[in-house]
Amino acid sequence: MNRIKSLLIVIAGLVVGMTAQARTFDEIKASGKIIVATEGAYPPFNYYQGSKLTGFEVELAEAMVKKMGLAIEWKALSFDALLAGLSQDRWDMVVASFGITEERAKAVTFTNPHYCSGGVIVSRDGSIKTPAMLAGKTVAVQTGSTYMANVKKLPGLKDVKNFPQDSDARAALLNNRVDAWVSDRFVVKNAIDSNPNLPLKAGGYLFVEKMAIAVKKGNTSVAAAVDKALADVMADGTYKTLSEKYLKEDIRCPQ
Template identity: 35%
Template sequence: MTFLRKIALGLVGALACIGAAQAQTGDTLKVATDATFMPFEFQVDGKLTGFDIELVEAAAKVMNKKVEWTTIDFKGLIPGLVAKRFDMAVSAIYITDERKKVVDFSDPYYPGGLVIMVKKDNTSIKGPEDLPGKKVSVQVGTKSVSYLQENFPKVERTEVEKNQEMFMLVELGRVDAAVTGKPAAKLFAKSRPTVKVLDKQLTVEEYGMAVRKDLPELTKELNAALAKLKADGTYDKLVQKWFEAGN
């Protein structure tokens, strides 16, 4: 093989790699969410809104990318990433060791944890120690399911597809409690005087943006964008808007 031919083949290979990388990420971020978890993600008149939605849009702007949203049930988010249906999933997803086996995560972007919601007049559940033997609603595919399985096997779980269903079962008295993420539970309780969130948390965890494992550069870009949003004050403004305003 001549020297010039080697150079030509090398250039073709390099261009192919560049083309593949561009095709893989491009100028559009394909992001999936389950838009049923206020204040993180929900819909108003068919339009996506919420803390996660605005944070992703802001990060994408820093990365010079557009966002293409897909809304699916929470239980399909991680499998969808594994199947490469989209690039990332953002839906108040807890960073767990189990999930990290199949997807990558951004740096943590908000603190959370599992809490217990009950009717305000409930006197039988004052803390986690009172959960065994009770009926508890949880959302399918969330950390709440596995947490109760492992730590409270005597709980009678009622698994539902949507976050709103989980809360409504408590309000209607069809279950004794719901176990879910603190921010959403607090927001719901704030709007419904008939329910309350117990002070003692079950867990203290952090939310992260899930990314396909074959897109490590995207995870790096995402972390850099989040860092910039925190540095320039954009992140704090979103936190104030969605979690602290009116408190």
């Protein structure tokens, strides 16, 4: 998801976790279990069906962890807390549609990207199609997201309203509280396909980005293990199967 972490929250987490040492991959293997954090509120990538955590990223991570020969323990919590908890060694990795940015890369180590997407503009009637057409408009985005950061760079906006969850930002548009909603291309596609009667019309891209799994800064052994497992599931057809199941297309980044 492609969302920018508040730098102050990341720095605070780094300060708290400064004396702690992240588990190496050998230590994780010895324990037999890897702890993975996600948001659980970002369909179709990570979300709950009743009490079950599921989605493209959830199934992908589970397939990767199986390749590693490990069990998986999930932690689901608010998007803004994920990277701070990683720096405090509360979990070993985070998979939650984090877009790779220079700011985030100062605080965490990113693995190879597991998909590419971008922020698209959504309006009720499809009349807002380009970034220039957002001038004079009020736009809804998720707090701490790359969407919020990129929208705020646009000149001439009337207002930017941020919400704790992406679904809240979408609801603001549906309830006529804002003129547009900016979110991930595939999240928007899923919302429109799942609710064809809702007044949601997608416009063009605001920006394009690569999404990746994050591990603690400098934890190269875990990053290498994640990269290998990702390459393995891409090579054996698992990735393509899961991608087409949830997104109806192969969403890996072009080589």
